[in-house]
Every structure is written in structure tokens, then in C-alpha cells.
Amino acid sequence: MKALEITGLKKVYKGGVEAVKGLDLSVEEGDFFALLGPNGAGKSTTIGVISSLVNKTQGKVEVFGYDIDTQLELAKSQLGLVPQEFNFNQFESVIQIVINQAGYYGIERNLAKERAEKYLRQLDLWDKRNEKSRHLSGGMKRRLMIARALVHHPKILILDEPTAGVDIELRRSMWTFLQDLNKEGVTIILTTHYLEEAEMLCRNIAIIDKGIIVENTSMKQLLKKIEKETFVLDLPANSEVSGLNGFEYRMIDDHTIEVDVAKKQSINSIFAQLSEQGIDVLSMRNKSNRLEELFVGLVNQNQQKPGAIS
Amino acid sequence: MNMRVNWVALKTLYVKECARYLRIWVQTLVPPVITMSLYFVIFGNLIGSRVGEMGGFSYMEFIVPGLIMMAVITNSYANVASSFYSTKFQRNVEELLVAPVPNYIIVLGYMGGGVSRGVMVGIMVTIISMFFVDIQIHNIAVIISMVLLTSMLFSLGGLINAIFANSFDDISIIPTFVLTPLTYLGGVFYSMSLLPEFWQNVSKINPIIYMVNAFRYGFLGVSDISLFNAFGIVSLFVVILFSIALTLINKGVGLRS
Numbered sequence: 001m002k003a004l005e006i007t008g009l010k011k012v013y014k015g016g017v018e019a020v021k022g023l024d025l026s027v028e029e030g031d032f033f034a035l036l037g038p039n040g041a042g043k044s045t046t047i048g049v050i051s052s053l054v055n056k057t058q059g060k061v062e063v064f065g066y067d068i069d070t071q072l073e074l075a076k077s078q079l080g081l082v083p084q085e086f087n088f089n090q091f092e093s094v095i096q097i098v099i100n101q102a103g104y105y106g107i108e109r110n111l112a113k114e115r116a117e118k119y120l121r122q123l124d125l126w127d128k129r130n131e132k133s134r135h136l137s138g139g140m141k142r143r144l145m146i147a148r149a150l151v152h153h154p155k156i157l158i159l160d161e162p163t164a165g166v167d168i169e170l171r172r173s174m175w176t177f178l179q180d181l182n183k184e185g186v187t188i189i190l191t192t193h194y195l196e197e198a199e200m201l202c203r204n205i206a207i208i209d210k211g212i213i214v215e216n217t218s219m220k221q222l223l224k225k226i227e228k229e230t231f232v233l234d235l236p237a238n239s240e241v242s243g244l245n246g247f248e249y250r251m252i253d254d255h256t257i258e259v260d261v262a263k264k265q266s267i268n269s270i271f272a273q274l275s276e277q278g279i280d281v282l283s284m285r286n287k288s289n290r291l292e293e294l295f296v297g298l299v300n301q302n303q304q305k306p307g308a309i310s
Numbered sequence: 311m312n313m314r315v316n317w318v319a320l321k322t323l324y325v326k327e328c329a330r331y332l333r334i335w336v337q338t339l340v341p342p343v344i345t346m347s348l349y350f351v352i353f354g355n356l357i358g359s360r361v362g363e364m365g366g367f368s369y370m371e372f373i374v375p376g377l378i379m380m381a382v383i384t385n386s387y388a389n390v391a392s393s394f395y396s397t398k399f400q401r402n403v404e405e406l407l408v409a410p411v412p413n414y415i416i417v418l419g420y421m422g423g424g425v426s427r428g429v430m431v432g433i434m435v436t437i438i439s440m441f442f443v444d445i446q447i448h449n450i451a452v453i454i455s456m457v458l459l460t461s462m463l464f465s466l467g468g469l470i471n472a473i474f475a476n477s478f479d480d481i482s483i484i485p486t487f488v489l490t491p492l493t494y495l496g497g498v499f500y501s502m503s504l505l506p507e508f509w510q511n512v513s514k515i516n517p518i519i520y521m522v523n524a525f526r527y528g529f530l531g532v533s534d535i536s537l538f539n540a541f542g543i544v545s546l547f548v549v550i551l552f553s554i555a556l557t558l559i560n561k562g563v564g565l566r567s
Binding site for chain 1: 314315316318319321322323326333397400401402404405406407408409410411412562566567
């Protein structure tokens with residue numbers, strides 16, 4: 001079953017800004033889906049329409065088969081939203097925020113308390129349950145929004161940049177939490193600027209730019225499109241590389257070299273040639289996330305299309 | 311969505327609204343009590359003793375129902391205007407908008423909070439007034455029904471104000487420039503019969519005059535206006551403002567882009 005089906009979605013804001021221009025998108029039940037795009041691409045507007053915070057201009061949106069035009073309340077009850085901006089009451093306690101949200105979904109107070117405890121414990125916020133939400137750190141506030149979005153057991157969870165401004169340790173624990181949630185059957189749609197995050201978590205991906213989908217495929221298929229990767233090799237100090245046959249390379253300084261490796265080339269050949277020159281490779285890493293290179297390429301292609309606004 | 315789900319949502323919103331004004335009781339409950347106590351002392355006791363009788367009652371007895379009603383009106387209005395606008399300002403209104411809460415439940419929930427604060431302040435002011443005058447009750451049903459209708463009406467007014475408001479200034483303009491003059495000219499401090507005929511007729515376009523007079527009838531058994539007209543007009547205004555508030559929220563005015 002389709003968890004989300006969007007057809008011909010258009011959104012024109014007052015003043016004529018066309019944020020979404022006929023967007024089609026389909027997400028299968030149980031998927032872990034990435035919605036990527038540069039700032040102002042139309043991601044948050046699309047999420048706003050799905051969660052009925054933004055009125056659409058045209059098009060059709062169905063959440064688990066429920067049309068938001070005719071069965072809005074049923075569509076809403078399938079959905080949990082973690083927005084980009086903190087939007088809870090700064091003067092209420094953590095537990096009260098979660099319990100109240102459950103109440104809006106018709107969950108009786110006793111059950112709401114049980115569920116609030118479950119999610120606050122899972123997200124490591126139980127000790128802070130009686131704190132006013134404004135006293136939480138940025139990471140805690142993000143986790144509070146996740147707990148709030150889950151309290152009614154949604155079948156689809158939409159997270160709009162959930163790890164923005166979150167430290168690495170916490171980000172990784174949030175990834176594990178989301179992966180476990182997805183294994184339990186919750187469909188997850190994620191927008192993020194951390195492409196490593198999308199690559200690690202998501203099975204399918206759509207790239208949106210200037211209000212249209214420029215790529216919609218599985219993560220595996222997308223990564224196959226990568227023509228070359230750039231590796232950074234750390235060498236001993238004062239290394240002099242006399243050449244690398246078949247490879248383009250750049251010396252960054254006397255102990256660092258960048259090498260472009262095409263899809264069908266073997267990196268063993270680099271090690272062999274350096275070894276012949278008496279140079280040891282101390283360590284090696286990707287210059288940037290490989291999805292990032294692809295993403296930038298796709299967005300640049302779209303920018304160069306006729307009619308694109310620079 | 312079934313009725314049980316809606317009932318739980320309404321209960322949640324109502325309890326949250328009541329918890330809000332009780333949490334900040336120093337800002338919400340204490341000031342009206344102090345203000346009204348000053349009115350009782352200054353207008354009722356000090357000046358009132360020189361005014362003499364009004365409508366066959368001592369001046370203090372005459373103004374007590376009006377002052378209670380004034381407190382109910384301003385507090386019902388202020389509660390919803392301030393709470394709903396803060397909710398918009400902090401964007402936590404989105405908690406309600408993403409949930410399957412029908413819009414009429416949102417209107418009822420906020421109205422319930424405003425009525426609750428209005429009635430609570432009304433009761434507190436009534437208790438204070440007992441230190442100054444022997445309260446008599448002519449018709450308790452009229453008192454209760456008129457105070458409920460009035461607080462519903464002004465809660466809805468506060469909600470509509472907050473829906474349109476784009477800044478905190480916007481929620482103080484209507485109370486300052488519309489509500490206060492209408493209340494002071496709404497027969498709280500004087501009987502309409504003191505006015506020339508022309509101004510009596512002009513006063514009849516002020517809805518507050520109907521509420522104050524009907525409420526005064528509940529205490530003293532006298533009114534410048536027919537009870538039937540008073541209940542009819544106030545009920546009609548409640549229905550109209552409820553419909554306006556619901557339509558605005560349905561359209562997402564000030565809430566959805």
C-alpha cells in the first residue's frame with residue numbers, strides 16, 4: 001500500500017511565489033524515504049501541505065489512501081510530524097506537552113501518560129519530564145518533538161531536518177532510534193542537509209529543486225550513477241609523487257594527495273604505484289560524501305535548464 | 311472521527327486553557343479583583359453615598375451587578391485573545407492543526423477557557439462585593455444564564471481578535487478602543503432612564519447594555535430593557551460570532567499560509 005501519494009501538487013503563495021510546481025511523489029508503506037533539496041526547494045512547503053499546515057493551490061494528496069480534501073481527519077490521524085522549528089509551548093512541562101498532544105488525538109489521559117513515559121524514556125527525556133520545555137537544550141527539544149509526534153502511534157512519521165544542530169553522538173543515537181522505529185513498521189520520510197544521514201538511513205530518495213522532483217529512485221540505483229569518487233590520501237611528510245598512471249591527482253601539500261577514481265578503476269593500483277615510489281599511505285578517506293557530489297551535480301543540472309532562476 | 315475522540319480532544323484543550331490562566335493567576339485573577347475592589351470603595355462607598363438612590367436602590371447595590379458583568383466581559387475576552395495569539399505566536403497552534411481535531415472543537419475549547427476564567431473572576435468579584443453590600447438574588451437562573459452567554463460572546467470576540475492579530479498590539483486595540491467605551495457606556499454606572507430619549511435610543515445599539523440590564527434584573531428585579539430582547543440579542547450575537555470564528559479557522563485565516 002502507498003503510505004503517501006502526491007499527484008500534481010502546486011502551491012503558489014500570496015505575492016505569486018510558486019514554491020511547488022506540479023509535484024508527483026509516491027512513498028510505499030514501511031519505506032525509509034529521503035526528501036532532499038537545497039534551501040527553498042519546496043520541501044517544507046510539501047510537508048506543510050501533507051500535514052495540512054499549508055493550503056495547497058492544486059493537486060491531490062493521499063495519506064494511506066485517505067484524501068486530505070475529503071477525509072482530512074483520517075489522513076491526519078495516520079501522520080506524525082516533527083517540524084523544522086521548535087513549535088511547542090515554551091511554558092509547559094515536557095510531559096504535559098506530550099500528554100496534551102495525545103489528547104488532541106482522542107487518547108484518554110491514563111493511556112496518554114503511559115505512552116508519554118514510554119517515549120520520553122526511549123528518547124532519554126524522562127528525567128526532564130517536569131522541566132519547562134524552554135529550559136531544555138537544543139538536542140532535547142528535538143527529541144521532545146519526536147516523542148510528541150509518536151504519542152498517537154502514527155503509521156507515517158515525517159521529520160523535517162530532525163538532526164539540524166544536534167551533536168554527532170546524539171545524531172547517531174537518533175539514527176538508531178529511527179531505524180528501530182522503521183523496523184517496527186513505521187514509514188519514515190526524512191528531509192536533511194546531512195547527506196551521509198540520508199545515505200545511511202534511507203532506502204529510497206527524491207531530490208526536489210525549484211518545486212519539482214529532479215530525481216526519484218532507490219538509494220542503490222542513485223549511488224550507481226556516481227561516475228567517480230575523490231579520495232584523500234595522507235602520506236609521510238615531504239613525499240614527492242612522481243606520477244599516478246591512469247589517475248588524475250592533485251598534491252594538496254607535501255603529505256596530502258587527492259586522487260579521482262573512476263567507477264571502473266581499482267584503488268589497489270594507486271597503492272601499488274605509490275609503493276613502487278617508496279611512499280607509504282598512512283590513511284585514506286573520501287573527500288566528501290559521495291551522495292553529496294551526486295546531489296550537487298543534479299541540482300546544478302536543474303539550475304542550468306531553460307527557465308531556471310539563478 | 312467519533313464523538314468520544316472529539317470529547318477527549320475538547321476536554322484536553324479546555325483543561326489546558328484553564329491550567330494556563332490558573333498557572334499565571336497573579337496576572338489573570340488578582341488584577342480584576344483589585345480593580346473591582348477599588349471601584350466598590352471609590353464609586354460605591356465614597357462617591358456612591360453622595361449620589362443617593364438609582365432605580366430605587368442604593369448606588370452601591372445598583373452598580374454591583376454591572377461591575378461583576380464588566381469583570382466577566384473583560385476577562386473572558388482577554389483570556390482567549392491572549393491565549394490564542396500566544397499559541398499562534400509560538401506556533402504551537404500547529405499541535406492542534408496537525409491533529410484530527412475538528413475546527414468547531416478548537417472554537418469550543420478556547421471559548422470554554424474564556425468562559426471559565428470569566429465566571430471564576432465573576433464569582434470572586436461577587437464575593438468581594440459582599441463586604442460592601444448585602445447581595446440579594448431575584449432570579450438565579452437569569453444570573454447564571456446571562457453570565458454564561460456574555461462570557462461565551464466575549465470569549466468568541468477575543469478569539470476572532472486573536473485570529474486576525476499580527477502582533478501583541480493588535481490584541482489590545484479592540485479592548486482599549488472598543489470594549490472599554492462600550493462597557494462604560496453600557497449602563498454599569500447609571501440607569502438608562504437618566505439619559506435623554508435620543509441617547510436612550512442610541513444606547514440600544516450597544517449590546518453590553520442588554521447584558522448588564524438582564525444581569526441586574528437577576529439580582530435586583532429591575533431592568534431598563536425587556537429580558538426577552540436581552541436574551542434574544544445576546545444569543546443571536548453568540549451564534550453569529552461562533553459562525554464567524556469557525557469560518558475563519560476553516561479558511562485558515564492567520565493560521566495556514
